[in-house]
Amino acid sequence: RIANGDPGIIAPIPGGSSHFLLPxxxxxxxxxxxxxxxxxxxxKTVVRVSLRAEDGVLLAEIERNLxxxxxxxxxxxxxxxxxxxxxxxxxxxxxxxTPLAAICRHTETVTREDxxxxxxxxxxxxxxxxxxxxxxxxxxxxxxxLNNPNSQPASVSLQVFSPDGVELNQYSVQIPAxxxxxxxxxxxLARQNETPSYGTIHGASSL
Numbered sequence: 001r002i003a004n005g006d007p008g009i010i011a012p013i014p015g016g017s018s019h020f021l022l023p024x025x026x027x028x029x030x031x032x033x034x035x036x037x038x039x040x041x042x043x044k045t046v047v048r049v050s051l052r053a054e055d056g057v058l059l060a061e062i063e064r065n066l067x068x069x070x071x072x073x074x075x076x077x078x079x080x081x082x083x084x085x086x087x088x089x090x091x092x093x094x095x096x097x098t099p100l101a102a103i104c105r106h107t108e109t110v111t112r113e114d115x116x117x118x119x120x121x122x123x124x125x126x127x128x129x130x131x132x133x134x135x136x137x138x139x140x141x142x143x144x145x146l147n148n149p150n151s152q153p154a155s156v157s158l159q160v161f162s163p164d165g166v167e168l169n170q171y172s173v174q175i176p177a178x179x180x181x182x183x184x185x186x187x188x189l190a191r192q193n194e195t196p197s198y199g200t201i202h203g204a205s206s207l
Contacts, residue, residue, distance in 0.1 A: 016099050017099060017100065017101075017121045017123070018093065018094045018097045018098055018099055018100055019091070019092070019093045019094075019121070019122045019123070020091065020092045020093070020100065020102050020119035020120065020121060020122065021089060021090070021091050021092075021119060021120045021122055021147055021149060022035070022089060022090040022091075022092070022102070022104045022117060022119050022120075023089055023117070023120065023145045023147050023180065024087065024088075024089065024106075024117065024145060024180075024182070025051065025077055025078065025087070025088060025089070025090045025104060025106075026078075026086075026087045026106065027076070027078035027079070027083065027084050027085055027086055027087075028085055028086070028087055029085075029109065030108050030109045030110050031106055031107065031108055031109070032076050032078070032079075032106070032107055032109060033076070033077045033078065033090075033104055033105070033106050033107075034073065034074065034075050034076065034077065034104065034105045034106075034107065035049070035073075035074050035077040035090065035092070035102065035103070035104050035105075036071060036072070036073045036074075036102065036103050036104075036105075037049075037066070037071065037072050037073075037092055037100060037101070037102045038070075038071040038100060038101040038102070039066040039067065039068060039069060039070050039071070039094075039098060039100060040069070040098070040099040040100060040101055041068055041069070041098045041099055042068040042069055043068045043098070044065060044066060044067045044068055045065075045066055045094045045095070045096055045098035045100075046063055046064070046065055046066075046094070046095045046096070047063065047064050047065075047066050047072070047092060047093065047094050047095070047100065048061065048062070048063045048091075048092075048093050048094075048095055049061065049062050049063075049064070049077075049081070049090060049091070049092055050090070050091045050093075051077075051078070051081055051083065051086075051088050051089075051090050052088050052089050052090075052091075052178055052179065052180075053086065053087075053088045053179070054087070054088060054089075054176075054179050054180050054181060054182070055176050055179050056148075056176040056177050056178035056179035059081075059083055059086055059088055060078075060081035060082055060083050061081075062080065062081060063095075066094075077090065077104075088180070089147055089180045090104070091122070092119065102119045103116065103117075103118065103119065104116070104117040104118075104119070105117070120147075122149055125149055126205075127204065127205045127206075127207065128202075128203065128204050128205070129202075129203045130200060130201070130202055130203070131144065131200065131201040131203070132198070132199075132200055132201075133160075133185075133198060133199055133200070133201055134197060134198040135185075135197050135198070141184055141185055141186070142184075142185045143182050143183055143184050143185065144158065144182075144183045144185075144188065144201065144203075145180065145181070145182050145183075146173070146175050146180060146181045146183065146203075146205075147175075147179075147180045148175035148176065148177065148178065148179055148180065148205075148207065149178065150177060150178070150207045151177050151178065152177050152207065153174055153175065153176055153177050154174070154175045154205050154206050154207040155172065155173075155174055155175075155205070155206040156172065156173050156174075156175055156181075156203060156204070156205045156206075157170060157171070157172045157173075157203070157204050158170065158171045158172075158173075158183070158188045158201055158202070158203050159201070159202040159203075159204075160188060160189060160199060160200075160201055161199050161200045161201075161202065162199045163198060163199050168189075168199070169188060169189060171183070171187055171188035175205075188201070
């Protein structure tokens with residue numbers, strides 16, 4: 001739950017997943033990221049956790065033994081990794097393919113507001129995606145987060161469509177190998193004053 005009492009929603013993940021991506025983790029004050037990892041198998045496994053900057057550079061990496069059916073909660077994941085005041089994507093992988101579950105919670109250290117982030121199964125990456133958008137009047141900003149799990153750079157285009165299917169704008173970006181990008185709405189909604197409060201964003205990637 002977050003500070004105002006609204007429920008946080010954690011979506012289910014497919015069974016048998018052993019390699020996850022958490023698109024954003026942070027240790028920039030006043031936010032910190034908690035990560036929980038569960039070994040779903042009755043046998044022990046070794047879990048590798050890797051943090052990468054937006055340019056794809058490996059910032060920190062650790063391995064941890066997890067007994068069968070056990071869990072590990074890192075209340076401050078970046079401190080566990082020995083880094084601070086950074087932002088980047090986190091991959092979680094069992095080295096022998098043992099199925100895992102994972103979840104991330106970002107906490108505002110002053111207000112104690114929580115934002116939950118579900119992991120993405122790296123077996124289910126794709127070259128196209130669709131995002132509905134909706135802008136409330138009191139919303140400060142929105143962003144699209146793009147992650148490239150490939151060992152080569154990827155080109156991504158975002159097309160913004162109105163509710164009746166009219167293309168309003170297009171934005172292109174290059175994502176470094178193993179890197180990520182946070183695209184604020186003012187970049188891909190260049191004509192935001194004329195943009196309806198809701199519609200669809202179509203994304204296409206070269207990889």
